[in-house]
Every structure is written in structure tokens, then in C-alpha cells.
Amino acid sequence: MSESQPSRDHEPHAPLPVEIPVTENIADAALDLKTQVVRFVVTGGLSAVVDFGLYFVLVQVVGLPVNVAKSISFIAGTSTAYLINRRWTFKAEPSRARFVAVVVLYAITFSVQVGLNGVMYEAFPDEWWRLPLAFVIAQGTATVINFVVQRAVIFKIR
Template identity: 70%
Template sequence: MHAEPHLPLPAELPLVDEPGGTDVDLKTQIVRFTLTGGLSAIVDFGLYLFLLQVVGLPVSVAKAISFVAGTTTAYLINRRWTFKAEPSRARFLAVIALYACTFGIQVGINQVMYSTIAEHWWRVPLAFLIAQGTATVLNFVVQRVVIFKIH
């Protein structure tokens, strides 16, 4: 019998040895999502500053690359720790679609804020914070209500 080829599952971080499921209560999910988001924001913002100020990339290119790094970090941790969900190709594809949407939203908001805020030392972090905050709220709601209900 010939087995059909299949896509590999996404990379996983073995952060917990507990069985998967979405039975984590809302308060725990919010705390874990916030902690994960903080770590992911550090990855995102650190890389953004490096690419913007050291490498000299344009704002949108630097933000696009850092967004991918930050959201990949967030997904890998949130899947196992925040939502305790089993691996799922359907869920992974839904997360890619969500991140594609929030990518456009976050990079766009960052560019608009960067362009409209007067040049001060706090322009870059404020533009980043507004864009990141918007994407974080959107990501949590969609992941909790839709994505981590997918099997």
C-alpha cells in the first residue's frame, strides 16, 4: 500500500509535558499570552532596531522581518504553553492566515505612526508600541475564539 505524502508539522518547542487541549481558563491564557507576547515583542523590537539602525534597512522592510521573527516566536510558545493545543495542520494554516492579516495591519500602522509622529527619541518605540498593541489584541481574540478551537 502506497502512503500519500503529507506536509510536515510545524516546528515545536517542548515547553510542557502536559497533554494538549484548550481547557486552559481565560485568566491563565491572558497571563501566558501576555508573557509570551512580551518575550516575542523583545525579539521583534530588538531585531527591528538592529535592522533599522545598524543595518540601515527601510522602516517597512525592517518591521516586516522583525514581525516574522516575533510572531514565529509567539506561535511556537502559545501553541504549547498558552493554549496547550495539539499539533494541527489546519490550525497552523489558520495561524499563517491570521499572521498574514496582522502582518499587514502591524506594518501599516507602524509606518503611518512613524511617518506622522514628529522626530523625537520616542518616535520609533511609540510607533512600534501602537502597532504591536493593536496586533496583540487582534491575535489573542482570534486565536482564543477561532484558531485554538480548530482540531
């Protein structure tokens, strides 16, 4: 770069998302489908614990409305999932374009999850299993959408 050209390091840009440190070399070859599915499910399980745990506490203990509680818990759960999936499941380098694509995907799955959860919660009788069953149906639907789009599109973005 010549002295007359400005340094690109000083141009304003969107910050990268928070990174989770790993010891594995992220440049290793991409993982096969079976390994990605297993890792995605493990990560999803952990993220679902974060999501449902917070959802349950916000509805049952704090007394928030179902859709408000689900909105907050969704953000916590999906943030957990993205951070782990990017580094461990899909072994992807940091990318602003990918991060923006994930935000768009999560906005879509947010609508699916919160909407479907609300519909299922209202459709079921007022029994002890209503809250967890509505959650599982909404979570399962969003999980399938997330895996397919992340594997086929988002983690192929450079």
C-alpha cells in the same frame, strides 16, 4: 487496514511546524481565560522583545528601511509567539489546519502591524521616541487581534 489499501503514512502532506519540547502533559484540560491571558501577555512580551530588538538593530544599525525592517522583525516575533502559545498558552495539539489558520491570521496582522507602524512613524515628528511609539501602537493593535482570534477560533480547531 488490508494489504490492498495503501498506507496513509506514505501519502505526501504538508509538514507540521517546528515543535517546542515541553514536559507538561499537553492533553490536560484547557486553561481558564485568566491563565490564558497571563500566559499570552508573558509570551507576547518575550516575542515583542525579539520583534523590537531585531527591528531596532535593522533600522538603527543595519540601516534598512523601516517597513523592510518591520517585516523581518514581525516574522521573527510572530514565529516565537506561535510556537510558545500553541504549547504553553493554549495547550493545543499539532494540527495542519490550525497552522494554516495561524498563517492566514499572521498575514492579516502583518498587514495591520507594518501598515500601522509605517503610518505612525511618518505621522510623528523626528524625535527619539518616534520609533518605539509607532512600534508600541502597531504591536498593541495586533496583539489584541491575535488573542481574540487565536482564543475564539484558531486553538479550537482540531
